[in-house]
Amino acid sequence: MTNNIQEYMQNMGVEARKASRLMASADTNVKNLALTHIAKAILREKTALLAANKLDLDAARANGLDDAMLDRLTITEKSINTMVEGLNQIASLADPIGEMTDFKYRPSGIQIGKMRVPLGVIGIIYEARPNVTVDAAGLCIKSGNAAILRGGSEAIHCNQALAKLVHEGLAAAGLPTSAVQVVKTTDRAAVGELITMKQYVDVIVPRGGKGLIERISNDARIPVIKHLDGNCHVYVDDDADFDKALRILENSKTQRLGTCNTAESLLVARSVAKEMLPKLADMLISHGVEIRGCAETLALVPQAKAATEEDYYTEYLAAIISCKVVDGLDEAIAHINQHSSQHTEVIVTENYTKARRFLREVDSSSVIVNASTRFADGFEYGLGAEIGISTDKLHARGPVGLDGLTSLKYVVLGDGHVRA
Amino acid sequence: MTNNIQEYMQNMGVEARKASRLMASADTNVKNLALTHIAKAILREKTALLAANKLDLDAARANGLDDAMLDRLTITEKSINTMVEGLNQIASLADPIGEMTDFKYRPSGIQIGKMRVPLGVIGIIYEARPNVTVDAAGLCIKSGNAAILRGGSEAIHCNQALAKLVHEGLAAAGLPTSAVQVVKTTDRAAVGELITMKQYVDVIVPRGGKGLIERISNDARIPVIKHLDGNCHVYVDDDADFDKALRILENSKTQRLGTCNTAESLLVARSVAKEMLPKLADMLISHGVEIRGCAETLALVPQAKAATEEDYYTEYLAAIISCKVVDGLDEAIAHINQHSSQHTEVIVTENYTKARRFLREVDSSSVIVNASTRFADGFEYGLGAEIGISTDKLHARGPVGLDGLTSLKYVVLGDGHVRA
Known part of the structure; x- marks a missing residue:
């Protein structure tokens, strides 16, 4: 079984890496089309989503989950509207990718500046809240990344229903559906694999209780953007x-x-x-x-x-x-x-x-x-949505929006210049 | 012995953390004074530095170190001048710390922006090249960080001579000399301690051969800014x-x-x-x-x-x-x-x-x-000097100068505003 999980996750990694190359050079209007299409599909499927959520809630109650967990797991008409609003807000934000800044001439004659680029493949591990599926997908698409999402087993029906709509939007825009993959197994071995497959995943964002985040930070072999607690x-x-x-x-x-x-x-x-x-x-x-x-x-x-x-x-x-x-x-x-x-x-x-x-x-x-x-x-803060809040100092600090999922590379323009 | 090393490094960590608080709020002119003072002291002590370097080179030859290593270990009048130039260039750069940007009003009425802040304590591990001692000290001082430097044992004389001049400059500016500490022991256990004492060190920058960097990345329990190779x-x-x-x-x-x-x-x-x-x-x-x-x-x-x-x-x-x-x-x-x-x-x-x-x-x-x-x-690229080159994507990519040693925190200004 664990071998199968490993293979399953590795395949996901291969597909995500491939998709990330296409996402990195996707046009702004294409990415926005995917986002607005997903938003429309979510509104259209409101009833089906609430029904899927009810399956999760019934199972959660049967399993004796506590009220706080049930609260986080519940989606409502209002929270569906918030997801949709989030997607539309992300679509309306400026595309960070390819943004070039700070070009200056140096005494050597070269002109140097920076270009904003995606991180590559983002692995997101979260509990209960199904809205994370949509927020994370939206932010990753707009920032030109591929994402592998691993939601809590308690939200599996709702997350899979949302994943279908995300794929519909990606396909409608001509983007690879593998740009956002939602892990289908509830086997915990999937998490262990996701946080250690360095060659396919560039950063891990865990969201949930302190226990989950500490466990992931300790075991991950990939950089983690996290916050442990909010005192x-x-x-x-x-x-x-x-x-x-x-x-x-x-x-x-x-x-x-x-x-x-x-x-x-x-x-x-x-x-x-x-x-x-x-x-x-x-x-x-x-x-x-x-x-x-x-x-x-x-x-x-x-x-x-x-x-x-x-x-x-x-x-x-x-x-x-x-x-x-x-x-x-x-x-x-x-x-x-x-x-x-x-x-x-x-x-x-x-x-x-x-x-x-x-x-x-x-x-x-x-x-x-x-x-x-x-x-x-x-x-x-006007970031459109957040993938999480970072209490670390490296890379991203505070609410992490689009920019936190990007990096800057140096661009040098010359005309045959060589170093003296 | 290892216990002593642990205690020695932990004490260094405590001192560095304390110093980092003072460095974070140090005035720009005070930090610049330290830098220019160190530059002058290095010029003044040129002969002594070359003599200290000769001790290292003699020992290195006696130990049969190869030519490439000897080349990296050697300082000359010219390379001393380059160190001095680097310090003066760093002093002349704008102070990144406290820089506030992107202030915008939000519909809620709050005004939100960002402030650039130091990372805290930087641990730098390097081989041979003594100029790293000066470059790293300069960049850490200007960026309001504290640093713990661990140079190669083969450069111990030259590094200690440089450390003395760095301390002279810090003291002359009224800054704590513990803002830049150079590890005095050549025991390898010191490295193991440095890269795992999470509570005192915020980021590790290893510089040297691929073997060193891989070993440190694998063993570190602190984020690492690194580059493995340059193909x-x-x-x-x-x-x-x-x-x-x-x-x-x-x-x-x-x-x-x-x-x-x-x-x-x-x-x-x-x-x-x-x-x-x-x-x-x-x-x-x-x-x-x-x-x-x-x-x-x-x-x-x-x-x-x-x-x-x-x-x-x-x-x-x-x-x-x-x-x-x-x-x-x-x-x-x-x-x-x-x-x-x-x-x-x-x-x-x-x-x-x-x-x-x-x-x-x-x-x-x-x-x-x-x-x-x-x-x-x-x-x-005009960064003044570099603490290293990062081939990672997270936090810093490419040559890492002052900005790579800083982070951004959010600043919110209100007038009794509450969230609706």
Whole structure:
């Protein structure tokens, strides 16, 4: 069986590599045609997609999957419309491939610049959410890459139904359907093969729980674009406007509890803690959020529980927030750089100099002044969709859209020039 | 002993991480002061450096190191001047750190852009060449990173003498001397430790022979920026200008035999092979270059030997070139994408459409029209110096200068904005 899986995946790799060469030189309008065709096909097949999703949901319930998993697995008319909107948005974005920039003459007489090119073959491994199939396909097509998608076994019906529509769109545009292949087996050996077949796959993007991502990062022999967790901070500075702080904290923590850009830790400057923290806490408590705080927090917020050092490192993905009263900006920056997962951090302040220092000195993929952590997202940043969020620094950092799936090569133009 | 090495390296890691925070927010003029001070110190200590180098060379000869190694190990007045020039050039480049770009308002009201930031701590592992110590230190300082340098044991005297001058420059500018640490032990266990201490090192740049780089890539648990080899091609198209072809091939192959941007393979379009190939071959032979060719080459060049398929994959780093007569552009591109190491490829042509296709379709880190492969170099490209050349696609491709040692984080500016 494992031998068969290996052969199956290797064949997929060969086909993907071949397709990637064609995708790399595909015209912009051809790629856009594929995208808009897929969008139309998804709208047309809405009922069938919901039916396929129901099969997955029934099986998931029978297998006793938890509510959070069922929630991620569910597609609705609304989420189908969001997929379609994403595809159309990607189609409307400028084609990054072939873009040439920074051409300059050098003293030697050569002219040197850069050209944006696809990475090649992208392997994407994800759990539950079927929309990833469409988002990832859309981003890979537009960026001239080939993709091998391996969704969770719990979403197999919906993913295969979506794969068919992706292939329909590729074929309608005259592109190879092997440009987006969706792994049909639910055998876990397929993942092991995908993340080690160096000769066919250029980068792996795992999406899902921390366990999945850690396992893949450790076992992969191919570069991985990943984020492990989102321990995001909101720092309410001495010079914070209270109304903004309240609004931003409420949105950052309570709009959705289970996303990676949800705030998990609140820092409040000592000089305003007495005035602001009780009110901020009341708001959180009214949303059912448990507060785990330092000694000063406990003194100001009787309902709070004591936080351990471990709490300050924790991404709860639940109605819990850690809280600490800090001396001011310096301690806030030091605390964040020590404890955060380098995902997204917010300062609430009216002070120009402190805002500027926070932006420069906080070492996270998104640094924000006076806005919600929840904005850290490919859609919100205007990337069209995101293939994931990277908390690594190499290659791509933060929400990864089209550009994150490309690279730059050097172009040199001469007229018989040789090096002296 | 190994325990001591581990402790020694871990301590270095702790110090480097601390220094990297200070380097990340160092002012531009402070970093430039360090660079120009190091440049002056190197000029001042020229005699001492040559003496230290002589100790290394004497030991190397006693140990029976080969001529190529001795050549790489040798510093001269001229190469010292080149180091100094490199430092001054890096000082004169714009500071990439803190650069903010692409700020745009989104429909939500937030304003989003990007800020360039250092990677953190760079680990550099290299053989023989002492100039790497200075180039790497210069690039890391300017890009706001900390560096841990591990040079070859054969260059230990010269590297330590250079390290002292780097520290002098850092101290003179008020920067931590631990921003650039040079490993003092020649124990190989130090390398094993350096490439696995994830918590202290953000990226590894190995420089040296293919064996070293392969070993490090396989064992590293930290991302590696690397190039394995440079199997560079010169394609002489049907529409090539002969004089340019002759000049470019001569420079690409014979200017220096042992560099990664030296041409290792010649492709000639069939329609011009009869006219041009014998003359191109005469030029190569007059430089003592052995030609290993296909059947058609052998028919046109009696002195040529038969090439095996293996030859077309080989980086000789010697007075040998592989040669193949091809049908035209399509076969040339296919041959290159199959056999090259994705380093640097040249087309010699007067034809606009074919030049444009070659640039787009050849999947190498540098693609060149009508100029020598030898231009693929950080200095020549205006990067000031290079930390290495990357034949990977992720993060950095081609010569890696300052930008390759940085990353981009997202910056969001709001005024109490929350996500709807």
